[in-house]
Amino acid sequence: xxxxxxxxxxxxxxxxxxANVATTVYLHRSLAHxxxxxxxxxxxxNRVVVWLLTGIRPRQWAAVHRKHHxxxxxxxxxxxxxxxxxxxxxLTNVMLYRRVARDExxxxxxxxxxxxxxxxxxxxxxxxxxxxxxxxxxxxxxxVWAGVLAVAFHFVLYLSLSAAVNAVAHTFxxxxxxNSATNLQWLALLxxxxxxHNNHHAAPTSARFSLDPGQIDPGWWFIRAAQxxxxxxxxxxxxxxxxxxxx
Ligand SMILES: [Zn+2]
Ligand SMILES: [Zn+2]
Numbered sequence: 102x103x104x105x106x107x108x109x110x111x112x113x114x115x116x117x118x119x120a121n122v123a124t125t126v127y128l129h130r131s132l133a134h135x136x137x138x139x140x141x142x143x144x145x146x147n148r149v150v151v152w153l154l155t156g157i158r159p160r161q162w163a164a165v166h167r168k169h170h171x172x173x174x175x176x177x178x179x180x181x182x183x184x185x186x187x188x189x190x191x192l193t194n195v196m197l198y199r200r201v202a203r204d205e206x207x208x209x210x211x212x213x214x215x216x217x218x219x220x221x222x223x224x225x226x227x228x229x230x231x232x233x234x235x236x237x238x239x240x241x242x243x244x245v246w247a248g249v250l251a252v253a254f255h256f257v258l259y260l261s262l263s264a265a266v267n268a269v270a271h272t273f274x275x276x277x278x279x280n281s282a283t284n285l286q287w288l289a290l291l292x293x294x295x296x297x298h299n300n301h302h303a304a305p306t307s308a309r310f311s312l313d314p315g316q317i318d319p320g321w322w323f324i325r326a327a328q329x330x331x332x333x334x335x336x337x338x339x340x341x342x343x344x345x346x347x348x
Contacts, residue, residue, distance in 0.1 A: 109233060109251040110248045110254055112242075113250070116154055117238075118293070120154040121230070124293070125292065130324070132162070134305050137335050137336060143333065153232070157228075158221070160208060160217065163212045163215055164208040165211075170302070171211070173281060173302065182271045187269060194267055195260060235252065248295045270282055270283050270288055270298035272283075275297075277346060278346055279347050282299045282301065284297050286316065294320035297311060302343075305343060306319065307344075
């Protein structure tokens with residue numbers, strides 16, 4: 102029994118990590134910030150992963166995130182711990198996200214360059230089909246109880262880690278650059294680099310989040326590997342700073 106639970110948790114963790122790679126490399130660094138341009142096969146692969154493992158509509162994610170950068174920790178920030186308290190952002194991040202994501206006017210305003218495509222209409226906008234398919238496949242491999250546990254663990258972990266980037270990484274941690282976000286290496290290890298959030302707000306168009314020696318950004322390794330395979334083009338090799346270093 103313990104082995105089954107352990108295997109279910111391991112599968113759930115692996116699903117979250119795959120979702121995290123697609124979130125940071127595709128949704129965040131490529132789509133929202135254009136820090137890296139991915140080849141068409143890589144874009145399609147990421148779109149499928151996002152559909153199967155998160156149910157997120159990429160244009161909505163990009164719009165909410167761009168609004169966060171436009172109004173960071175100001176009143177209009179969709180999920181600011183400075184405005185709402187970090188516990189509220191941590192626990193209600195999904196609701197805060199949906200408030201903007203479901204507002205078509207705001208999505209149009211912040212993601213004008215990402216219109217709904219035919220493929221979105223017939224497939225990728227149907228989150229329940231993607232998530233249902235994933236659940237069915239995991240259950241087919243692990244059995245009903247272990248399968249449900251694996252999928253449930255994946256969702257709780259993925260949503261908690263995404264919330265932590267917005268809540269914890271705007272509250273606790275180091276601020277080597279002059280912005281309200283923070284760097285947390287432990288969170289970066291669990292989120293494929295997203296925890297180096299102070300660096301990211303300092304250089305939002307940089308495909309690399311690790312800016313100082315000793316910092317680890319696994320998302321950057323995937324981008325470098327894709328670049329070596331001629332599947333990705335990086336916008337700037339040297340990060341362009343939007344906020345200066347703290348003194
Ligand atoms: Zn932020
Ligand atoms: Zn960003």
